[in-house]
Amino acid sequence: MYSVLQGCLGLLFCSIHGLLGSALDCPDRDAGGTRCSISVEKLLDRAIQHAELIYRVSEEARTLFEQMFIPFSFHAQQSHGGHLCTSNIFPIPTSKSEVQQISDKWLLHSVLILIQFWIDPLVELQASLDRYDNAPSDLLNKTKWMSTKLMNLEQGVLVLIRKMLEEGSLELHNNESVTPYLLPTDMVEHVLRDYAMLSCFKKDAHKMETFLKFLKCRQTNRPSCSIL
Amino acid sequence: MWGDTTQALAMMFLFSWIPHYQSAPGQPRITSCRSPEKETFTCWWEPGSSEGLPTTHRLFYNKERSDKVLECPDYHSAGNNSCFFNKAHTSIWIIYNITIVASNANGSTFSEPLEVDVMDIVQPHPPENLTVTVVGVEDNPYFLVQWEAPHDTDTRSGWVTLKYEVRVKLENSRQDQAGEWEVYGAGKQRELSIYSPQPGGKYSVQVRCRLDQGLWSEWSPAAFISVPNIYLKEKSVVIFTATTSAFIFLLTVGILVIKRKHVKHCLLPPVPGPKIKGFDAQLLKAEKSEDLFNALTSKGFPLAPEVPDHVDYLVVVDNEEDPEGTGTKAPQEHPEHQKTHQHSSSDPADEFHYSYLSTEEQLNLIHTDRWKRSVFVSDCQYCDPETTCGTRQTFTGGAQTTLQRPERDEGGSHSTSGKTKLKNFDKDTVSTGPNGLEEYVDVTDRQDCKLKPTTEEEEEGGEENYSKVSGVYCDSVLVLQKGSSTPIQTLTKKNCDDPQKKIKGEKPSTVKDLSNTQDYVGYV
Numbered sequence: 001m002y003s004v005l006q007g008c009l010g011l012l013f014c015s016i017h018g019l020l021g022s023a024l025d026c027p028d029r030d031a032g033g034t035r036c037s038i039s040v041e042k043l044l045d046r047a048i049q050h051a052e053l054i055y056r057v058s059e060e061a062r063t064l065f066e067q068m069f070i071p072f073s074f075h076a077q078q079s080h081g082g083h084l085c086t087s088n089i090f091p092i093p094t095s096k097s098e099v100q101q102i103s104d105k106w107l108l109h110s111v112l113i114l115i116q117f118w119i120d121p122l123v124e125l126q127a128s129l130d131r132y133d134n135a136p137s138d139l140l141n142k143t144k145w146m147s148t149k150l151m152n153l154e155q156g157v158l159v160l161i162r163k164m165l166e167e168g169s170l171e172l173h174n175n176e177s178v179t180p181y182l183l184p185t186d187m188v189e190h191v192l193r194d195y196a197m198l199s200c201f202k203k204d205a206h207k208m209e210t211f212l213k214f215l216k217c218r219q220t221n222r223p224s225c226s227i228l
Numbered sequence: 229m230w231g232d233t234t235q236a237l238a239m240m241f242l243f244s245w246i247p248h249y250q251s252a253p254g255q256p257r258i259t260s261c262r263s264p265e266k267e268t269f270t271c272w273w274e275p276g277s278s279e280g281l282p283t284t285h286r287l288f289y290n291k292e293r294s295d296k297v298l299e300c301p302d303y304h305s306a307g308n309n310s311c312f313f314n315k316a317h318t319s320i321w322i323i324y325n326i327t328i329v330a331s332n333a334n335g336s337t338f339s340e341p342l343e344v345d346v347m348d349i350v351q352p353h354p355p356e357n358l359t360v361t362v363v364g365v366e367d368n369p370y371f372l373v374q375w376e377a378p379h380d381t382d383t384r385s386g387w388v389t390l391k392y393e394v395r396v397k398l399e400n401s402r403q404d405q406a407g408e409w410e411v412y413g414a415g416k417q418r419e420l421s422i423y424s425p426q427p428g429g430k431y432s433v434q435v436r437c438r439l440d441q442g443l444w445s446e447w448s449p450a451a452f453i454s455v456p457n458i459y460l461k462e463k464s465v466v467i468f469t470a471t472t473s474a475f476i477f478l479l480t481v482g483i484l485v486i487k488r489k490h491v492k493h494c495l496l497p498p499v500p501g502p503k504i505k506g507f508d509a510q511l512l513k514a515e516k517s518e519d520l521f522n523a524l525t526s527k528g529f530p531l532a533p534e535v536p537d538h539v540d541y542l543v544v545v546d547n548e549e550d551p552e553g554t555g556t557k558a559p560q561e562h563p564e565h566q567k568t569h570q571h572s573s574s575d576p577a578d579e580f581h582y583s584y585l586s587t588e589e590q591l592n593l594i595h596t597d598r599w600k601r602s603v604f605v606s607d608c609q610y611c612d613p614e615t616t617c618g619t620r621q622t623f624t625g626g627a628q629t630t631l632q633r634p635e636r637d638e639g640g641s642h643s644t645s646g647k648t649k650l651k652n653f654d655k656d657t658v659s660t661g662p663n664g665l666e667e668y669v670d671v672t673d674r675q676d677c678k679l680k681p682t683t684e685e686e687e688e689g690g691e692e693n694y695s696k697v698s699g700v701y702c703d704s705v706l707v708l709q710k711g712s713s714t715p716i717q718t719l720t721k722k723n724c725d726d727p728q729k730k731i732k733g734e735k736p737s738t739v740k741d742l743s744n745t746q747d748y749v750g751y752v
Binding site for chain 2: 052055056059092094095096097203206207210217218225
């Protein structure tokens with residue numbers, strides 16, 4: 001009786017959380033054997049929504065930054081930032097055919113790795129932007145929002161891994177090795193560095209979104225998977 | 229000194245004459261690179277000045293973190309001055325460094341390098357198979373716009389997410405200038421409903437799409453649709469209804485006008501005039517009061533009963549011996565003297581025979597068979613019950629006699645009668661005999677009411693007092709005298725066989741004798 005009530009409360013809590021769009025977490029409450037159960041499909045949908053939003057906001061932030069701080073002549077020189085983006089931790093697929101060859105497990109893990117890779121740099125970016133004199137508040141809000149959402153997405157992906165793959169969380173603690181790679185030592189100007197970071201983050205956000213969508217469409221057997 | 233400058237000038241002049249056809253071609257420029265489905269992409273360039281020499285262009289690229297320089301795999305699929313990268317050669321999330329080299333016999337020229345990431349250059353083809361239909365024609369028509377994704381995009385695996393936009397324009401707007409485009413976002417679905425289109429309007433509809441957050445595609449070819457004009461239909465219905473109603477209304481008004489008298493009679497029925505017999509409304513209109521009153525009075529309107537002055541006597545005859553026989557006999561006795569008119573009473577209750585005698589004075593007497601005691605002269609019906617009118621009781625079964633006076637002016641309608649009472653013949657009173665005449669008045673004098681059933685009584689006063697019996701003939705004839713102060717004369721010993729004769733005979737004598745009195749002879 002009491003456990004059922006707890007289960008219902010848990011369900012309510014989870015659904016409200018989902019509605020507010022905050023944490024993707026649905027921690028399992030093992031009190032009395034009841035679990036907070038949201039279907040894998042819905043979890044995946046929520047994760048995809050998060051990733052889409054993050055990608056959209058990151059693109060907007062990058063555009064804002066570019067308009068404010070980057071002179072026109074630098075637009076062509078994206079390679080500086082582009083080269084720095086990719087991490088060599090694990091090979092990221094670069095085409096659709098490659099992505100199709102990756103299993104669900106690796107897709108999820110890749111997403112998780114990417115998320116965990118960017119949590120700290122985003123915080124640093126936010127701190128760096130705060131130091132600007134004339135940074136637009138919109139930009140600052142966006143970066144702040146992205147940072148928060150990314151952490152929520154991490155939680156959601158962890159749950160997904162737990163549910164879909166039925167394995168424990170696989171946390172990668174190799175941020176120390178990544179971070180120095182990301183930050184170029186020869187980049188003196190903050191602006192360029194921040195711009196590069198925004199560009200790279202946008203790219204990785206797109207990767208996350210794509211992987212999750214791929215995962216979703218593999219789950220469904222419907223002929224058309226365009227409605228996401 | 230002068231020689232150096234001339235030398236320099238000559239050198240310059242010489243150099244200027246050297247044709248430039250030997251120089252390298254002009255620098256080409258990459259115009260755009262596009263990927264329609266995130267799996268392949270194409271780059272276009274424009275060549276620089278060719279300098280008259282055949283120039284070849286080659287595209288070289290290298291991917292990030294790789295120093296290997298690769299050449300464009302396909303120069304022809306996308307047309308001139310283009311390079312098409314197929315799926316095998318396309319990598320996403322990787323930056324391509326692309327350079328065009330234009331070379332001719334004299335040399336090569338490098339274009340500015342361009343770094344592209346396939347993710348950033350996505351622009352799909354416009355959506356296909358755009359159809360627009362009008363749904364729900366009756367009350368609320370709306371557009372249903374449907375389309376399909378461009379055929380080369382892969383929506384099945386989730387690789388791309390397409391979002392659509394629809395725009396609608398009214399072609400035949402009232403103003404001369406074309407209408408404005410209305411843009412509607414359709415999200416990820418492949419159909420859209422647009423409500424409340426203008427009836428009778430002609431619209432053109434277009435749709436476009438974009439991949440992820442990339443560039444919008446071109447607008448699809450327009451589809452045209454016309455909305456049926458329900459207002460026209462409604463208008464025609466309204467006009468038809470209005471015309472029919474107006475026609476009916478006019479028809480009704482016309483009929484009413486033509487028959488206005490009839491209508492007036494129907495709606496405002498005329499007040500019925502007074503229905504007084506003998507009352508002629510025309511006379512009233514004529515406003516001749518004399519004629520009016522004459523008309524009223526001529527018909528026997530109350531009052532003024534025609535009482536001949538010479539009617540003095542009341543003759544009462546009794547046929548007691550043989551009720552039926554005498555009843556029949558009585559008139560037979562004197563057939564020659566009188567006109568008898570015999571009526572058999574149809575009244576079953578009584579055995580009365582009605583007959584009347586006509587005297588010279590045209591006195592008609594209708595008498596019935598028997599009567600018990602006496603003759604009652606007065607018509608006590610009109611009297612107060614307090615008066616001496618206990619006569620009623622005796623009437624039952626008794627004799628009832630009715631006197632009737634022939635109306636000279638009228639027909640014999642009054643000859644028949646029902647059972648009525650004796651009446652006073654008075655100038656002032658009216659004969660209320662038959663039912664034909666309305667019973668007016670009766671202003672019978674009280675004096676008459678005081679009459680008592682007496683046979684041989686003395687006078688009681690009153691001028692019209694018939695209580696005085698002036699004579700009794702035999703046993704069956706009674707002569708009543710109209711009351712006066714003169715004493716009663718008794719007549720005795722008359723010849724009973726022919727009482728009538730005697731009466732007649734006597735009459736003159738009585739008249740002679742009694743100038744003032746009036747005697748009535750009644751057959752008892």
